[in-house]
Amino acid sequence: KNEVEQSPQNLTAQEGEFITINCSYSVGISALHWLQQHPGGGIVSLFMLSSGKKKHGRLIATINIQEKHSSLHITASHPRDSAVYICAVSIIQGAQKLVFGQGTRLTINP
Amino acid sequence: DVKVTQSSRYLVKRTGEKVFLECVQDMDHENMFWYRQDPGLGLRLIYFSYDVKMKEKGDIPEGYSVSREKKERFSLILESASTNQTSMYLCASSPPLGLNYNEQFFGPGTRLTVL
Numbered sequence: 001k002n003e004v005e006q007s008p009q010n011l012t013a014q015e016g017e018f019i020t021i022n023c024s025y026s027v028g029i030s031a032l033h034w035l036q037q038h039p040g041g042g043i044v045s046l047f048m049l050s051s052g053k054k055k056h057g058r059l060i061a062t063i064n065i066q067e068k069h070s071s072l073h074i075t076a077s078h079p080r081d082s083a084v085y086i087c088a089v090s091i092i093q094g095a096q097k098l099v100f101g102q103g104t105r106l107t108i109n110p
Numbered sequence: 111d112v113k114v115t116q117s118s119r120y121l122v123k124r125t126g127e128k129v130f131l132e133c134v135q136d137m138d139h140e141n142m143f144w145y146r147q148d149p150g151l152g153l154r155l156i157y158f159s160y161d162v163k164m165k166e167k168g169d170i171p172e173g174y175s176v177s178r179e180k181k182e183r184f185s186l187i188l189e190s191a192s193t194n195q196t197s198m199y200l201c202a203s204s205p206p207l208g209l210n211y212n213e214q215f216f217g218p219g220t221r222l223t224v225l
Contacts, residue, residue, distance in 0.1 A: 033213070033214075035216075040218070040219075041119075041198060041200070041218055041219030041221070042216060042217075042218045042219065043200065043202075043216040043219075044216070045213050045214070045215070048213050086152070086153070088153075090212070096141055096158070096160060096204065096212070097143075097155060097158065097168075098155075098214060100152045100153040100154075101152060102150065102151065102152040103152055
């Protein structure tokens with residue numbers, strides 16, 4: 001079993017829909033990261049959080065440390081949001097390294 | 111602006127060739143990482159380095175070696191390329207550990223095909 005599990009693996013939605021991507025982890029962490037990867041490869045960091053909630057534009061990330069669960073929400077989704085979204089955690093031992101989920105491929109149709 | 115560059119976006123090599131993938135960062139970061147990314151498997155750590163001339167094995171180091179002679183440059187070497195090393199290779203860097211966690215900055219990736 002992977003230490004970081006994401007769901008769903010693939011998600012297709014219509015423009016304007018509210019999107020939720022989930023991430024569960026089984027290890028002790030010091031932080032959780034949400035990353036975005038567009039076709040072509042480059043990965044950018046969207047959020048890094050260790051508690052509560054963060055918001056950036058139409059993106060919201062939440063984390064529940066007790067339940068070892070995080071969600072990434074996209075409001076008013078747009079075709080340009082189509083990408084792979086990756087959850088990763090900084091584990092308490094060896095915090096310089098990240099442990100990655102398998103990613104969620106999101107497709108937003110116009 | 112933070113910048114991590116990789117020497118090639120696309121590379122095609124033949125089985126048995128020695129392959130060098132170069133990564134350069136301009137942020138004076140101590141930590142550098144090499145990952146490979148495969149469908150269904152996500153990103154997997156090959157090697158990382160936390161200082162010049164220092165290196166540690168990641169989760170899948172077999173068939174790879176690394177070199178870090180200068181702080182800004184981290185090279186991944188495939189001593190004898192094989193078809194199962196066809197993959198997307200991503201380099202990343204991060205500053206020293208702060209507050210027990212840190213953000214990694216990724217390069218654009220190199221898609222390597224071994225024929």
